[in-house]
Structures are given as structure tokens and as C-alpha cells.
Amino acid sequence: GDSVTQMEGPVTLSEEAFLTINCTYTATGYPSLFWYVQYPGEGLQLLLKATKADDKGSNKGFEATYRKETTSFHLEKGSVQVSDSAVYFCALSHNNNDMRFGAGTRLTVKP
Amino acid sequence: KAGVTQTPRYLIKTRGQQVTLSCSPISGHRSVSWYQQTPGQGLQFLFEYFSETQRNKGNFPGRFSGRQFSNSRSEMNVSTLELGDSALYLCASSLETGGANVLTFGAGSRLTVL
Numbered sequence: 640g641d642s643v644t645q646m647e648g649p650v651t652l653s654e655e656a657f658l659t660i661n662c663t664y665t666a667t668g669y670p671s672l673f674w675y676v677q678y679p680g681e682g683l684q685l686l687l688k689a690t691k692a693d694d695k696g697s698n699k700g701f702e703a704t705y706r707k708e709t710t711s712f713h714l715e716k717g718s719v720q721v722s723d724s725a726v727y728f729c730a731l732s733h734n735n736n737d738m739r740f741g742a743g744t745r746l747t748v749k750p
Numbered sequence: 751k752a753g754v755t756q757t758p759r760y761l762i763k764t765r766g767q768q769v770t771l772s773c774s775p776i777s778g779h780r781s782v783s784w785y786q787q788t789p790g791q792g793l794q795f796l797f798e799y800f801s802e803t804q805r806n807k808g809n810f811p812g813r814f815s816g817r818q819f820s821n822s823r824s825e826m827n828v829s830t831l832e833l834g835d836s837a838l839y840l841c842a843s844s845l846e847t848g849g850a851n852v853l854t855f856g857a858g859s860r861l862t863v864l
Contacts, residue, residue: 732850736853
């Protein structure tokens with residue numbers, strides 16, 4: 640069945656460092672891909688999404704490109720801030736709201 | 751506009767009891783999905799309701815059930831609670847059902863089973 644694998648955490652970076660969180664998926668057909676972020680004590684919030692191959696999702700300085708050939712959707716940000724500290728989830732869905740999530744990657748940004 | 755509201759936020763139950771969790775979706779959203787989040791299993795899909803009908807169901811035992819009302823509010827019920835049911839239960843709503851829909855999540859109901 641469909642599944643998502645993302646890099647193990649935790650990830651600790653200094654402020655203004657470059658961030659990459661790897662995400663690969665296994666799925667039939669062409670799923671939609673998402674990155675969600677979860678801050679402490681809160682639910683998940685959509686960060687960005689892409690619905691077809693070569694689409695680039697972007698939001699708040701974060702970017703991810705839907706790579707069909709490598710089945711990947713890596714999250715990147717050029718300069719992280721302390722406020723970016725959170726847990727990041729990669730996810731996919733097909734034709735329904737049964738969304739498959741990765742295990743989550745905890746990011747801590749230190750000043 | 752108001753977000754997805756889940757009640758209660760925290761609750762403690764003992765094994766064998768049953769629990770009902772409530773979710774009020776964003777106004778106008780007709781789809782409500784439920785997820786279980788645990789440190790060991792991560793986020794797992796429970797079920798989705800759309801226009802009062804269950805559209806999809808995850809791989810959970812029959813002790814887990816849900817329903818949706820005509821105003822799109824949803825409840826989920828867990829009967830005969832087990833220790834392993836301790837988790838954060840997240841509700842998410844979307845305008846429609848389908849693959850590219852953005853899910854808006856509530857803050858969750860944290861259930862502890864003793």
C-alpha cells in the first residue's frame with residue numbers, strides 16, 4: 640500500500656542555517672503530496688502541497704518539488720528561524736481524505 | 751472564521767470504559783476525518799465522513815466508530831477502552847472529499863487510558 644518515509648529526527652540547526660528534510664513515497668499512480676507542520680500543543684497545519692509531477696509548493700520560505708522520477712518531495716528552507724522549531728510531516732493522498740503520513744521530523748532551531 | 755474545534759481537549763478514562771469525542775468542522779466544510787496519533791505508530795487514519803456517510807475506514811477494530819450529523823459536526827466513540835488507545839485523536843475537516851483537498855486540523859483530544 641501507499642506509504643511515506645521521511646528522515647529520522649531530531650534535527651538541530653542554528654538560526655539562518657539551510658534546512659533539508661528528506662521525504663520519499665511509495666504509491667501507485669499520481670498522489671497529491673503535502674507537508675504539514677505541528678507546533679507544540681497544536682494540531683497539524685498545512686505548510687505546502689503539490690498535486691502533480693514537477694509542481695513546486697512554497698510557503699513562508701519553505702519549498703518542495705514533486706519529483707516523480709525519484710518519488711521524492713524533499714522540504715527545504717534557505718534560512719531557518721527559531722520560530723520554525725516544530726515537527727514536520729510529509730504526507731500523500733489519492734482520491735480520498737485517507738492521508739498517509741510519514742513519522743514526522745522534529746526540528747529545533749537554536750539562536 | 752473559527753477553526754476546527756475538538757472537545758474535550760483532555761480526558762482520562764479507565765480500561766473497559768467508553769469515550770465519545772466531538773468535532774465541529776469549519777463552517778461550510780462537509781468532510782470530517784479522524785486520525786489517531788501515537789508516538790509508536792504515528793498518525794493513522796481512522797475514518798472519514800462526508801454528508802453524514804462514512805466514506806472510508808482505516809484499519810482499526812470495530813470498537814472505534816463514528817458518525818456525522820446534518821450540520822457536519824462529527825463524533826467518534828471508542829468502546830471497551832484498552833491501554834493502547836491512549837493517544838491524541840485529531841479531527842480534520844475539508845470542503846469536499848478527494849485527493850487534493852487541504853485538511854484543516856483541530857488541536858486534538860488527548861485521551862489517557864489507565
